[in-house]
Amino acid sequence: MEFDLSILKPQELVSLQLRSLYEKAGYRKYHMGRFEEYGLYQENLHFLPSEQVITFTDLDGRLLALKPDVTLSIAKNAQASAEERTKYYYIENVYRPSLESHTFEEISQMGLECMGRVDDAATAEVVRLALESLGRTGRPFLLQLGHMGFVTGLLDAVGAPERCRLELLECIRDKKAHALRQAASREGLSKQGTDALCRLLELSGEGARVVESADALALNSAMSDALEELRSICGALGRDAKGVQVDLAQVGDMDYYNGLVFQGFLDGCPRAVLKGGRYDPLVARFHPGARAIGFALYLNELNRRLPEREEGERMLSVALPKGRLGDQIYHLLASVGYGCGENYSETRKLVVENQSAGIRYFLVKPSDVAIYVEHGAADVGFVGRDILCEHGADVYELLDTGLGRCDMCVAGPEDFEEEPDRALRVATKFVRIAREHYAAQGRDIDVIELNGSIELAPILGLSDVIVDIVETGTTLRENHLKVIERFMPISARFIANRSSYLFKQEAVLRLLTRLSEVIAQ
């Protein structure tokens, strides 16, 4: 019987091809039970992507879970030892909370794990299989290698205190040089130390070149060893290294990864489709002395592909916030050659473009900018720090434009007095920011979520105070309110989709350079 492969979805076709690839490389298929004992996850919560797990009590009284992860089960059950190597691959669905839909989602994963005696050859084999896995999708791809040893070595070398390491790592991961500098200076790091951390953000690109220029930054043996390992992997890949890049600012989960880390991207897919690395601490919990390396390919992401762009039409798309902030940003962009012939604010058009400048603007609601960019519907965008803090977004934050400056404040009636023995009623649009602010003070609050004209709430007795943006202070003054606490400076940030940053890098960096120059004037 003839079988028509064209009826298969991308993820089905790829998983068929990868099965054969992994089997040929000596990996055996690992079959997971439908459910796993919740105890396994409870004891290893910090190795999971999220602590939220779907649980239920089985008919025999055992507390079971819908698996949020496969690696943990393989690590527990594999016959791994420091002397021998066990190689498994899997195709499984896992269940994790989705930040987008605020529900649990089913994620289809295909991956492999190499446990036990993991030496240079085994590492190179896993990286090569990751590369070939991306290649089997038939689309342009990039595999970015990084190394946790280099990053943590650098944090040690510059004397970064433990309390701020997570914050610094987040700044590095999101390429937020401006925030990295601020945090480093607040923590009293030296100028050289701060410069070294910022320099890390620039260490990405073709493998051998990046490793070579990183040599000068290797301040201790952990950093040199990491570079040596990357050099050896790039060397072992040899001519297969096409599509491989090194990004030393790539930061994986600190609890999980302890060495090489890597992420795979496909042109047209908005986020990483493959993630992996070295995770000795997890496997060593079950098999002392054993090491481990592996990766997972997110098959769902292959179906999430963005609409095909016409050949030659590789314009940079920009999510521009409608309104006062967007107007300021547009004027700035127009002043450096990215203007459009028509005045967008005089039309109702939501898309305006300048083909010769290679730029297309989408006019979106300010609070939606980060969503467009994170999902790859726009390559880059401009968004207030308030929105980024409130909603979070998995994007690069490349520049603080300094535009749209204002502050997040607690404000209340002019005669406001604290009553510490009861929960404070706080009206706000920024629920998360307000909760985090008061949680840090240990103050109990009741949040009243509103969408606008927040200042009315305390006037009408709906709340005691508000958490809102204050720019000139006019709105507060005219409504007989006062600033009680000014706690977060805000300005508009230039953000980029992680995949667009790679596949449209020239255009993104050109825009970034022009913006930085004009802002610095």
Ligand SMILES: Nc1ncnc2c1ncn2[C@@H]1O[C@H](COP(=O)(O)OP(=O)(O)OP(=O)(O)O)[C@@H](O)[C@H]1O
């Ligand atoms: N006075 C201000 N009031 C509100 N936002 C300001 C002010 N000054 C600067 N901003 C910045 O401009 C961004 C857009 O604010 P704007 O008031 O135009 O939209 P919005 O009404 O808050 O948006 P949405 O309609 O999406 O809720 C804010 O996220 C903030 O970063």
Ligand SMILES: O=P(O)(O)OC[C@H]1O[C@H](OP(=O)(O)OP(=O)(O)O)[C@H](O)[C@@H]1O
């Ligand atoms: O300090 P000021 O210069 O007076 O600016 C602050 C005001 O501007 C914003 O409101 P916006 O105009 O966005 O309307 P909103 O009530 O719909 O949020 C903010 O929520 C304040 O109300």
